[in-house]
Amino acid sequence: MDNEHPLTSAVIRGKRKEVPPLVQECLDAGESAQSIVEGRLVPAMKTVGDRFKNNEIFVPEMLIAARAMKAALGILEPLLVEAGIQPEFKALIATVEGDLHDIGKNLVSMMWKGANIEVIDLGVNITPAKFAEAVVEHKPDIVGLSALLTTTMPAMRDTIDAIRATAVTTKIVIGGAPVTQDFADEIGADGYAQDAGTAADIALGLLQSA
Amino acid sequence: MSAITVILDDGSRHEIDASDATATRTLAGYLEAHGFPLNTRCGKRGICCGCEVELSDGSTVKSCQIAAMGVQSVNIPGRSRMDHQPQVGETFRIDIPTAHQPIFESVEGVRDTAFAIDLGTTTVVVMLIDLTTGDILARAGGFNEQIRFGDNVLTRIDAARDPAILNDLQAAVTKATFPPLIASACERAGRSPGRLAGGVIAGNTTMLHLLVGEDPTPLGIAPFTPRFIAGRQLTCADIRLAIDGLNTPLPIHLLPGIAAFIGSDIVAGIYATGMMYDQQPSLLVDIGTNGEIVLQHEGQLTTCATAAGPAFEGGGLRCGTRARDGAISRLELTLDPCQIEAEIIGDIPLSRAAGVCGSAYIDFLAEAREAGLLTTSGRFDPSRWNSLPASHRVEDDDERALRLAGQDGRGGMVVSEVDIAVILQAKAAIGAGIDILLEASGIEADQVGKVYLAGGFGMHLDVSHAIEIGLLPGFNTEQVEVVGNTSLAGAMLATIDKSTFKEMEEIRTHTRVIELNSQEGFEDCYIDHLMLP
Numbered sequence: 068m069d070n071e072h073p074l075t076s077a078v079i080r081g082k083r084k085e086v087p088p089l090v091q092e093c094l095d096a097g098e099s100a101q102s103i104v105e106g107r108l109v110p111a112m113k114t115v116g117d118r119f120k121n122n123e124i125f126v127p128e129m130l131i132a133a134r135a136m137k138a139a140l141g142i143l144e145p146l147l148v149e150a151g152i153q154p155e156f157k158a159l160i161a162t163v164e165g166d167l168h169d170i171g172k173n174l175v176s177m178m179w180k181g182a183n184i185e186v187i188d189l190g191v192n193i194t195p196a197k198f199a200e201a202v203v204e205h206k207p208d209i210v211g212l213s214a215l216l217t218t219t220m221p222a223m224r225d226t227i228d229a230i231r232a233t234a235v236t237t238k239i240v241i242g243g244a245p246v247t248q249d250f251a252d253e254i255g256a257d258g259y260a261q262d263a264g265t266a267a268d269i270a271l272g273l274l275q276s277a
Numbered sequence: 278m279s280a281i282t283v284i285l286d287d288g289s290r291h292e293i294d295a296s297d298a299t300a301t302r303t304l305a306g307y308l309e310a311h312g313f314p315l316n317t318r319c320g321k322r323g324i325c326c327g328c329e330v331e332l333s334d335g336s337t338v339k340s341c342q343i344a345a346m347g348v349q350s351v352n353i354p355g356r357s358r359m360d361h362q363p364q365v366g367e368t369f370r371i372d373i374p375t376a377h378q379p380i381f382e383s384v385e386g387v388r389d390t391a392f393a394i395d396l397g398t399t400t401v402v403v404m405l406i407d408l409t410t411g412d413i414l415a416r417a418g419g420f421n422e423q424i425r426f427g428d429n430v431l432t433r434i435d436a437a438r439d440p441a442i443l444n445d446l447q448a449a450v451t452k453a454t455f456p457p458l459i460a461s462a463c464e465r466a467g468r469s470p471g472r473l474a475g476g477v478i479a480g481n482t483t484m485l486h487l488l489v490g491e492d493p494t495p496l497g498i499a500p501f502t503p504r505f506i507a508g509r510q511l512t513c514a515d516i517r518l519a520i521d522g523l524n525t526p527l528p529i530h531l532l533p534g535i536a537a538f539i540g541s542d543i544v545a546g547i548y549a550t551g552m553m554y555d556q557q558p559s560l561l562v563d564i565g566t567n568g569e570i571v572l573q574h575e576g577q578l579t580t581c582a583t584a585a586g587p588a589f590e591g592g593g594l595r596c597g598t599r600a601r602d603g604a605i606s607r608l609e610l611t612l613d614p615c616q617i618e619a620e621i622i623g624d625i626p627l628s629r630a631a632g633v634c635g636s637a638y639i640d641f642l643a644e645a646r647e648a649g650l651l652t653t654s655g656r657f658d659p660s661r662w663n664s665l666p667a668s669h670r671v672e673d674d675d676e677r678a679l680r681l682a683g684q685d686g687r688g689g690m691v692v693s694e695v696d697i698a699v700i701l702q703a704k705a706a707i708g709a710g711i712d713i714l715l716e717a718s719g720i721e722a723d724q725v726g727k728v729y730l731a732g733g734f735g736m737h738l739d740v741s742h743a744i745e746i747g748l749l750p751g752f753n754t755e756q757v758e759v760v761g762n763t764s765l766a767g768a769m770l771a772t773i774d775k776s777t778f779k780e781m782e783e784i785r786t787h788t789r790v791i792e793l794n795s796q797e798g799f800e801d802c803y804i805d806h807l808m809l810p
């Protein structure tokens with residue numbers, strides 16, 4: 068993995084302002100949007116996730132890196148769409164009904180994009196019915212449910228039930244500060260991500276074993 | 278097995294009867310029932326380490342997660358016990374002129390005493406006021422006994438979904454918390470409880486719901502609609518509050534709040550600071566278990582709540598503690614050579630400090646950043662770190678921490694990089710909240726006349742350090758006024774000046790609430806504030 072590349076390094080270090088010109092340099096040098104994502108950004112986010120898991124970096128640094136990643140994707144995503152490039156896997160993500168806190172969800176979303184998964188972000192405060200509707204429309208391979216408040220955890224159960232009641236087969240991962248593995252097992256989620264650092268591994272593990 | 282030996286930090290041993298220990302009863306529940314309540318701040322869910330104890334085989338366990346049956350002896354470390362008394366924000370500054378026109382009918386020498394209560398999520402303060410003179414007679418403070426159901430409002434709202442627990446939560450306040458504090462304040466004031474004429478209570482919206490036994494469930498889920506928010510009048514009997522030596526049904530007034538996360542404690546603060554009448558823009562920042570911010574600009578009040586968490590009260594930090602005896606409240610740090618000077622509440626040497634409180638973490642961040650020991654992302658600078666004497670460097674579990682040893686090389690308190698990350702998130706939540714409020718009103722930090730910093734945490738704070746690390750971003754020290762427990766101040770004013778209620782109702786109905794999470798630009802602003810300047 069080439070963490071030495073200026074773009075990869077800038078994303079890892081969270082240098083948001085350095086990122087757009089570096090992306091442009093890669094494009095000018097003839098690299099395709101797809102190869103920039105796969106060769107420069109995916110390794111960056113993999114490193115960020117690994118460092119977080121190893122306690123080398125903490126939440127603030129991960130948020131700062133994810134924001135730099137977002138700046139790169141802001142340029143590249145339209146190009147990917149234009150070129151008709153579709154990642155292998157598609158994910159749907161949102162905070163559950165009653166929960167407006169989305170910084171954690173946005174971070175997981177960026178970690179998933181960094182694992183080269185297409186992410187459709189429904190936003191915040193999404194009812195079970197809306198989740199089910201979106202699952203039918205987008206047919207994602209995986210769905211992420213986020214809750215920051217202890218009090219909105221029960222909505223996760225209802226959301227899983229609603230998604231399971233559709234004809235679409237999809238993996239469901241839950242996460243958020245108050246969530247535990249026990250709770251994930253209890254409500255029938257396929258996976259539990261204890262933090263944004265492990266969210267990509269958990270998702271890829273479920274998707275690749277499916 | 279018929280007895281469990283409890284060993285405390287001071288070496289004392291206590292035999293407790295264990296004949297009723299069962300496989301389903303947790304050790305934490307059992308110890309609590311036998312006079313050793315532990316810090317079960319996560320609501321006995323096993324996700325915090327507040328109730329950790331050591332068993333006879335040397336293993337450390339979360340006592341809420343194991344059965345009492347079969348346990349022979351437990352070592353309870355001081356940090357896991359609930360019986361230390363907090364030092365609570367008992368002092369405050371009142372900036373508004375008041376009239377003397379008590380809300381309760383009083384007869385001098387007979388029924389001439391009122392109580393004001395600040396009902397906080399973590400701590401509760403009771404104050405007695407002489408209705409004839411308006412003088413403060415005595416104060417008493419202690420923990421909110423609801424803590425064992427969870428250390429924050431959300432875990433308590435969650436617990437209260439069960440009506441039986443809602444009932445227990447109410448009793449934890451009205452039976453276990455208030456009566457001993459009122460009794461002790463009466464004793465200190467030398468007044469019999471029979472002379473009480475009534476009381477006023479301020480607290481966050483969740484606390485007031487639990488106080489009156491209202492189901493707080495809607496407060497935990499968007500759109501966060503309170504079951505009541507206006508001021509309320511009731512009697513002791515309505516909230517099952519019984520005070521020894523008092524037979525008549527005492528009138529109780531609850532101050533009005535603004536929204537689910539902007540409670541009557543904040544209305545009390547707006548009123549007590551007089552900020553709504555300031556000629557220039559002014560800001561109230563109340564840092565407690567939650568952080569709330571209010572901005573007044575051209576008479577318009579705008580407010581928001583932040584998800585700052587309990588870090589400034591020591592929550593979630595390796596050696597964190599609330600401001601209490603034995604807590605390090607101020608720190609001075611210089612490098613080359615490395616020297617650490619600490620101020621400790623209660624005149625205790627650094628080697629025996631019991632914890633580090635929020636104000637000292639802020640000193641640490643500011644001084645370590647200034648000295649180049651910390652980078653802008655809050656990590657120890659590698660070369661600076663390596664040049665520290667080995668006695669100050671602690672490295673375990675891949676985590677680096679600075680040991681706060683004094684000149685004599687003694688002292689076990691540490692500040693770790695994880696602690697710093699937690700503090701940075703808390704300060705970013707407040708700093709970003711302030712920026713968003715200012716932006717929403719189209720003003721800059723230097724246009725603000727006064728910044729009122731409320732909450733017990735502010736009392737030990739070096740304001741210039743709070744500004745340096747971006748907790749109060751862009752302000753200067755002359756703007757900042759530390760005002761203390763303004764929730765208590767507002768409740769106290771309401772007892773002696775009945776016009777207070779009318780004005781507080783005005784505040785309640787004329788304050789605009791901003792939901793930070795729904796603000797365009799909040800996330801970006803928050804991430805910017807995660808850095809150290």
